[in-house]
Amino acid sequence: MGKQGDEEQLLSFLNAVLAKTECDVLTSIAIIENTKITPDVLGDKSCILDVRAKTADGTKIEIEVQLANEYNMIKRLLYYWSREFVVNLNSGDNYQELPKVIAIGILNFSLLTVPEFHSTYHIWEDNNKKCKLTDDLELHFIDMKKFRKLKNKDIENNPLHRWLSFLNEKESDETIKKVINMDSGIKSADEKMKDLLKDKESLIHYQKREFAITEYNNALLRREEKGIEIGEKRGIKKGIEEGIEKGRSEEKLTIAINLKKQGFTPETISKATGIPINEIEDLQ
Structure with a gap:
């Protein structure tokens, strides 16, 4: 739209x-x-x-x-x-x-x-x-x-x-x-979606985006689980906050590596994760 x-x-x-x-x-x-x-x-x-x-x-x-x-x-x-x-x-x-x-x-x-x-x-x-x-x-x-x-x-x-x-x-x-x-x-929106998915480049972009969303959601879930883990000792709310902070760097790297495997450019990955371009280029 x-x-x-x-x-x-x-x-x-x-x-x-x-x-x-x-x-x-x-x-x-x-x-x-x-x-x-x-x-x-x-x-x-x-x-x-x-x-x-x-x-x-x-x-x-x-x-x-x-x-x-x-x-x-x-x-x-x-x-x-x-x-x-x-x-x-x-x-x-x-x-x-x-x-x-x-x-x-x-x-x-x-x-x-x-x-x-x-x-x-x-x-x-x-x-x-x-x-x-x-x-x-x-x-x-x-x-x-x-x-x-x-x-x-x-x-x-x-x-x-x-x-x-x-x-x-x-x-x-x-x-x-x-x-x-x-x-x-709605009919107009449906027709546009079908036209876009007939285009090979649009379809590849869509598939990459779907993968990125899945990876990101998984990262959020892992981050929340870490927070609950810590929260059992220090209180759920405080634990979630600490868990988010603790897991953020690790998960950004995981997301960056997976996006790199899918063919995203270092510039795009940097914008999505905040990791400097030179560090992304060195990721294996």
Whole structure:
């Protein structure tokens, strides 16, 4: 959904998500293909989003997908929101020109204690929940794990249920066919996926990415296990923190070695792991 030409499927998906907060139906959207926000605005940390877009009224929308719990998603999404909020404000500009930003996190793990698979957040006055400070901050969290457990999925009447069923790798072929036929945006997304996978280069890239995701998830699991091990002696929370720190260097090396075996360039591996290029070149 992040390239120009993907507007139909992105509009369909966003309208399905934003229906919960009663936003006006989007009729047009401009996709921002540059998904990297450079570190020249806030400090020295850059960020790369999965999808960036802008509506006709100037509202910015960003989508971030996380497959594994890195225990930083809330602050990560807030950080992305803040970067998008101020990225185009230059010295002397009017603060009133700052745009509304909607950040959407699609998660393959349970993060929040609310029972709903789709939760939304704004800024409210603590003792007067009907008093919203501003509409400029809007966060959405979509929990795919909770959605999969939902017993009565309403694909007939709920567009978001249709989209998440389509994005659910464990969904039945019968349901996938139904939602494709029900929604032109989903049909467009399905056709693009099929076209991409016919291309040899795209298929190789997809397979490498799948391998990298598997390796990364395994590394996170090993890191968590180390944390629990230490936690038995020093407390689970503190142990997990120490385990994460202790296992980080070892796991980065493991990931780097496996990515190198799969043909990734030292530059790409360095960006993914933070290991200097010269050290990656020496890895066996």
